[in-house]
Amino acid sequence: MTKQEMTINISQVHQEMQNALSKRTDSESVKLIAVSKTFGVDMIEKAYEIGIRDFGENKVQELEEKYNYFSNKAEDIRWHLIGHLQTNKVKKVIGKVYLIHSLDSIKLAEEIDKQSQKAKCITNLLIQVNISSEDTKFGINPSDCIEFIKACSGFKNISLKGLMGIASNTKDTCVIREDFRKLKQIYEECKTLSTSNIDFQYISMGMSNDFETAIEEGSNMIRVGSKIFGKRNYNLI
Numbered sequence: 064m065t066k067q068e069m070t071i072n073i074s075q076v077h078q079e080m081q082n083a084l085s086k087r088t089d090s091e092s093v094k095l096i097a098v099s100k101t102f103g104v105d106m107i108e109k110a111y112e113i114g115i116r117d118f119g120e121n122k123v124q125e126l127e128e129k130y131n132y133f134s135n136k137a138e139d140i141r142w143h144l145i146g147h148l149q150t151n152k153v154k155k156v157i158g159k160v161y162l163i164h165s166l167d168s169i170k171l172a173e174e175i176d177k178q179s180q181k182a183k184c185i186t187n188l189l190i191q192v193n194i195s196s197e198d199t200k201f202g203i204n205p206s207d208c209i210e211f212i213k214a215c216s217g218f219k220n221i222s223l224k225g226l227m228g229i230a231s232n233t234k235d236t237c238v239i240r241e242d243f244r245k246l247k248q249i250y251e252e253c254k255t256l257s258t259s260n261i262d263f264q265y266i267s268m269g270m271s272n273d274f275e276t277a278i279e280e281g282s283n284m285i286r287v288g289s290k291i292f293g294k295r296n297y298n299l300i
């Protein structure tokens with residue numbers, strides 16, 4: 064893909080974001096995360112030149128490699144880990160990621176807290192909530208969110224910045240819209256909690272195929288891959 068083609072893709076995404084936002088009554092803005100998983104550093108470089116600073120990766124090793132490649136070329140890149148994180152890999156990402164979107168267990172929160180304490184930093188996290196009607200995806204149950212946040216309140220080196228969700232894998236927009244509505248409702252409920260490490264700002268929902276619906280339903284952070292970079296050879300979620 065040429066830089067010119069990517070420029071067109073990105074402006075189209077921005078246009079569609081604007082369209083969706085215009086259907087809302089609040090004046091919040093939406094953050095675009097370019098999901099660069101499986102794509103090479105040349106593609107990230109092009110997106111960076113076009114002005115993108117937030118990149119999403121779903122594999123720890125791939126994130127590390129890209130982080131190292133850009134660490135003294137494009138220091139203002141913000142890396143987002145959007146895929147499942149195993150506790151034994153936590154150490155590798157602490158201090159490198161701007162935001163982890165996939166907190167899905169107390170065990171993981173505990174390890175992130177421990178490693179962040181060692182590294183003398185605070186790690187920003189989104190709780191991944193399982194909003195889809197399928198049972199194959201990661202994430203905690205919607206009804207467990209409040210308890211989960213309370214159970215995390217003792218961890219001093221994490222900051223809970225919000226929620227992330229992936230809608231059902233269907234073409235039925237009604238089903239997708241309901242999934243997003245559910246997440247928005249939980250988000251608003253959780254936001255009222257005042258535990259020590261809660262600082263809700265982000266509701267990360269919407270991908271290439273459904274971000275317009277997500278924005279209409281209140282998303283303020285979308286994760287877009289193929290609509291920017293083109294089709295991936297394989298689909299890793």
Ligand SMILES: *Cc1c(COP(=O)(O)O)cnc(C)c1O
Pocket residue numbers: 098100121145146229270271272286287288289290299300
């Ligand atoms: C791959 C991925 C995306 C981006 O998917 P596209 O359909 O290419 O936009 C978003 N979120 C997560 C969690 C992903 O794994």
